Amino acid sequence: MDKFLTAQAKGILACDFLQVDTIGLTRISVLFLLEIATRRVHLLGASTNPTGDWVVQQARNLMLDLGERAHRFRYLVRDRDPKYTAMFDTVFQAEGIEVLRTPPQAARANAFAERWARTQPGLATSWQVSADGRTVDFELRPGVEFHDGTPFDEQAAKWNLERWIGKESHDWLAASKIMTKVEAPGPLKLR
Template identity: 40%
Template sequence: MHGEFTTLGIKIAPSTVWEILKQAGHEPAPERVSTTWADFLRSPADALPACDFIETITVNGRRQYTLAIIEHTGRRIRVLGITAHPTASWVVQAVKNLVMDVEQAGCRARYLIRDRDAKFPALIDEILSEAGIQTVLTGIRMPRMNAIMERWVQSCRRELLDRCLIWNERHLRHALREYERFYNRHRAHQALGQAAPLRTVPDPITDPEQIIDLNIRRRDRLGGILHEYSHPA
């Protein structure tokens, strides 16, 4: 809520939001705990990406696997691909596409964090190494070592996948494309000072008359599962 107010240029203290929610009987969200591993992840590299698979079961009972990558510094998420059969060749091609995108963007990523999922073939480490990117493996059953990626997976499930029925792969692609755009361009991030990866925080509204007479419009995405609030153009 505090993030949405900030996005609209309305300056309000987080404690005020907390008081409003408390009076309404809503408990605060669980606190995010930082660790020494998270401190390590704040490396001097311009971009420190991490990747992971997220599994989804569609209405027809088929399992779909989504490979996504997130940048630690800017929190930008990219969905690299969706498939029902995450074969070694499919994963290798997705990583090759990623390397080409990194080179074209002039990114200076030095590490890529991933878990020890068997869906990742050993060949991808060689591909990344040739591009100057070292693979960092997390410990066994230690999701905290890939905390930022795991947090995105939880956000994606809580805000999207657990709130709608995914019919098939095509529907999943559409839903994740919309969520990727929403996450990168609108959704407020506490770690970014309520900015979004591809959106800065607007200047706060200082005119009292504008605060009193606000005209806020809501744009619904995916049938109302996602909401975007903005001032009229």
Template identity: 40%
Template sequence: MTYLTVPNAFAVRRLLPASARDKNIEILALRHQITVLQRQLGPQRAEFAPADRSLLAALLHPLPSTPRDATPPATARTPRHQPAMAPRPAQTAPRERLPTSPPRPTPDRATTTWTTFLHSQAAVLLTTDFIKTVTLTGKRQHIPAVVEHATRRIRVLGTTARPTADQDTQAARNLAMDLEDAGADVKYLIRDRDAKFPALFDQVLSDAGIDIVPSGVRVPRMNSITER
């Protein structure tokens, strides 16, 4: 142990005044010598004596260990991480064009919407429906009524507890006579598709020059004036 300590002490004393460049050159030379010795030994491994192990342990212990996840200093320039670029697809033959669907027909500009129809024909338009009410005695009554679209004037055509086809047909005749006496120019009548309106109801009004316009199925907004 004393033998190893004395030569190493002189070696350390010799290395103190040496520059960093000289130390690095000596370290490289020592590493090269170790590589040559390992090559000569072949598969055999070098055996260290207890004194050698003690010296290596004493020399390696004070050396600082750098953690693997330590971040480099701010002054060091590290390459920025760049996302990997996806490989370009191989050049293939051009795809065959699929047959395209025929072009859609151009909408007819002359088509009249429901709102436009109501506004343009308001002066010659009537709407009708049955008003349901309960009297003071608790009896339910059905009142056929007609509303003028432009003036919101209501014409009551009668009242009945149970509307029948004959009563509704007679109400249509009364309406036609009232309009004729008043000199009203009516061309359209909007009604829902209730079964209370028989075929004779439409026929009587058609004979008077009034076209029947049924509203859509379960679309009360088309007859919103009387539905209110």
């Protein structure tokens, strides 16, 4: 698939979702489309609850924005996310763009979009919210460093988060109102 994409880059679009998690534990899905040849990125929309209908509307809006430029593209590469409905594909097919679905469990098949979105989490590899929604346990990514080479570990994360607790001036996404304490129960673990 990589050789095909390289040879046909001028006529290829790739789309995917990236996930943004806010400090208030809200997950926002951002639908984006990448023009492979130019690396131009179109942020199509953001939603906390993207549905198939919502995704179709974003595709329609994109076609209106592209106008005559839409005919320069031959292919759209997308994964098999169920939010990409048959109607989504039809929006592109009506403009003469063939939709190429990636094979199941083939992470590299949409490598351009995956690389742009950097779908690997940055500071935490995972997090678990307690049943009552009052506690979040984070597993921090090993090997992360600050710009000066200082390790970003559980103590650094704890210190940074504790600075916000109860401070109105640090009410970034309501974090200072949500957090009451921060614990570092073990290496690369945060609660």
